[in-house]
Amino acid sequence: MRSEETEFSGGPLDGRVMAVLVGPTGRPPKVYTVPVPGEDGAPETVLVYRLAPAARPRRTRWRYEYDPEGRRHTGLKWPWSKR
DSSP: OOEEEEEEESGGGTTOEEEEEOOTTSOOOSEEEEEEOOSTTOOOEEEEEEEEEOSOTTTOSEEEEEETTOOOOOSOOOTTSOO
16 A cells, blocks of 8 residues: 655644555545543543645645544535534
């Protein structure tokens, strides 16, 4: 599998550049989740990052932006759906 160096902005991974697996078209997944184990029996936390175009295309083509609400998008949002 191929990977691409992708920048993370916002949240605990702010400023880091990590290798993310890309699909057959060369694009990383739309949502990147990072599980963080809890300490001393605390529940596990999941950090959610969403894909966005990079501001500086010289370094990377894509970047992930932190989603503090952590909701996972389940698909298309139609105007008539009740979400």
